[in-house]
Amino acid sequence: MLQVNYIKENKSLVLERLSVKNFNDLQLIDEILGLDDARKTLQLEVETLQADANTAAKQVGELMKAGKRDEAEIIKSTTVAVKENIKNLLAQISFTEQDLQQKLVLLPNLPHTSVPKGKTPEENEVVLSFGDAPNLPENALPHWELAAKYNLIDFELGVKITGAGFPVYKGKGAKLQRALINFFLAEAEKSGYDELMLPLLVNEASGFGTGQLPDKEGQMYFCGVDNLYLIPTAEVPITNLYRDVIVKEEDLPIKNCGYTPCFRREAGSYGAHVRGLNRLHQFDKVEIVQVVKPEKSYEILEEMSIHVQNLLQKLDLQYRVLRLCGGDMSFASALTYDMEVWSAAQKRWLEVSSVSNFETFQSNRLKLRYKGNETKTQLAHTLNGSALALPRIVAAILENFQTENGIIVPECLVPYTGFRLID
Template sequence: MLQLHKIREDKDTIINALKKRNIDAEPVLSAIIDLDEKRRAIQTELDNTLAKSNKLSKEIGMLFKSGKAKEATALKEQTADFKEASKQLGEELTATSSELQELLYQIPNVPHDSVPAGNSDEDNEEIFREGDIPKLEEGALPHWELAKKYDIIDFELGVKVTGAGFPIYKGKGARLQRALIAYFLDKNTEAGYTELQLPLVVNEASGYGTGQLPDKEGQMYHVQNDDLYLIPTAEVPITNIHRDDILPKESFPIKYTGYTPCFRREAGSYGAHVRGLNRLHQFDKVELVRIEHPDNSYKALDEMTEHVKNILRELRLPYRILRLCGGDLGFTAALTFDFEVFSTAQDRWLEISSVSNFETFQANRLKLRFKDENGKSQLAHTLNGSSLALPRVLAGLLENYQTKDGIKIPEVLVPYCGFDMIN
């Protein structure tokens, strides 16, 4: 959430920056400023009314002590008027503050200066590419056919048990999935990230804290009886650990990693591009979250990006990095780098990670602050990245490592799997 004082001070700058997202923010920012003026005026009137009421109450008390009960009783009638006025002003203040908050929730984060303008993923900027795309033998299969051939993932059985988008991993497929999770977590903890085991459901405050709520696209699963939400990513419970915290500046950097299943409704997703593991309602992901001093957050973003690059190098998967354009940038992000692995069998790039800096956007929602060297409270910066999302990594491994004799296992995963071939 954007800071209100920055909207007031830098309205035109924010309007111009949000044009990269193809948003005309002038009407809503003007409405926010008008509502804030109204809120301030109501607050001032309420404060004055309460001050007058308090002063009158003291006068009444003095009159009673002086034996002037008649005069005191006459003044008491005025206190009832002040109380009624205060009640009405309080209700108006609450309603105005709520309306202001809802408008603030509608404004996405301001893109970083380096974010290119653009309308869609076609306008994203490729900034790095590494790895050789393997040349597969004639008749190479996409991963959903390989999964069926070697009986390692059963999509139809998942439909029977739950529905489309909930595959069941079997035998060596399940072991490979478990191996990837352990490998990713080991790489992350070796890099100084503290591993967490996390709840898979969160409350409404947590959803608002990291920006998943309000859920404009209807992507979250809601447990209505308990008013809880299934997590779409471990970012939500991890980052909310520090909701409402004031941290000492010595605590930076704060680095967490966690494995969780993730749940997304993926409303409106259909077509060949979402076949197999390409788009699921439930999938596994290992997440990185960092909470940083503002002066260090972009250095931290570079470190996270290099960390993911090193994992992909060890897996020997061809990949590229995209700087997302304004039109494809997530609601809460100031800058995002997407990692994509090339699937030779599908002849397309598959997104496997997003690494993002949210600057103060989430921290303002979370009220996540730190004490600076002058003892003043400042908003921290939050970052997160996938390290990594398993379905498309697994799809890339199955397709790019297939041979006529079976599917080879990358050397770095063999100790985790206990086998070097699926056949």
């Protein structure tokens, strides 16, 4: 959520930035500024009345004590009208604030100046490419066929017990999952992230804090009886740890990581591109999150991007890094890098990580601030990234490292799998 005062002071800049995200609703901005002015005027009015009422109440107290009942009664009678007035004004303020809030959450975050204009994924900017595509024979198999051939993943069983998009991992397939999770967590710990194990269901306030609610609720599974949502990413519980918190400046940066399953309804996504592991309703992911000082956040975004790239390099996967264009970025992000690995048998890039700087967009909603001895309380910056999402990594490993004799597991995973070959 953007800060109203910032919008007020930098209106033309805000409009210019928002246009990069293809957002051009000048009228909405004007309405927001109008509502904020109205709110302030009402606020001032009600506070003046309250100050008067407070003084009157004190006088009554003193007069009563002095035994001057009659005089007290006179003052009492005058406050009745004032009270009614205050009540009305408060109701107006509350209504205005709600209206303002509802409109304010419609504004996406301002993209960083380096974000390219564009509407479609094709307009994302390739920042760098790393590694070479493996030379696979013409008859190389896509991962879903490999998964069946080596009895690693059973998609049909998942359909039976739950539905499409909930695979059952078996044998070495299951072990590979566990190995990847442990490898990613170990690497995150080496990079200084403190590990957390988190609730997989969150309440409404948390969904709002990170921006899934109100507008993207269709993306989450919802337990209506208890009013809880299944997390679409560990970002939600981790970042909400710091909701309504004022952290000490010296405790920054806060670095957390956590492994969780993620649940996404993905309503309306069907077809060839979602085959196999390409898009699931439940998948596993290790997430990294940082809470940092504003002046450091872009430096840290690079650091997080490098952490993710190191993982991909250790896994010997060919990858590329994209700087997302305005149209492809998420609502809340100011700058996002997507990491994609090459899926050699499908012959396409698969997104395996997304690393974003949200600047104060989330912290403003979360009321996540920091305070130093010298500095006043101010909003912190939040960042997060997948490090990494498992299914597409598994897809790429199966496809890229397939041989006549089986699938060769990357060296770095062997300590975690206990085997080098899937056959």
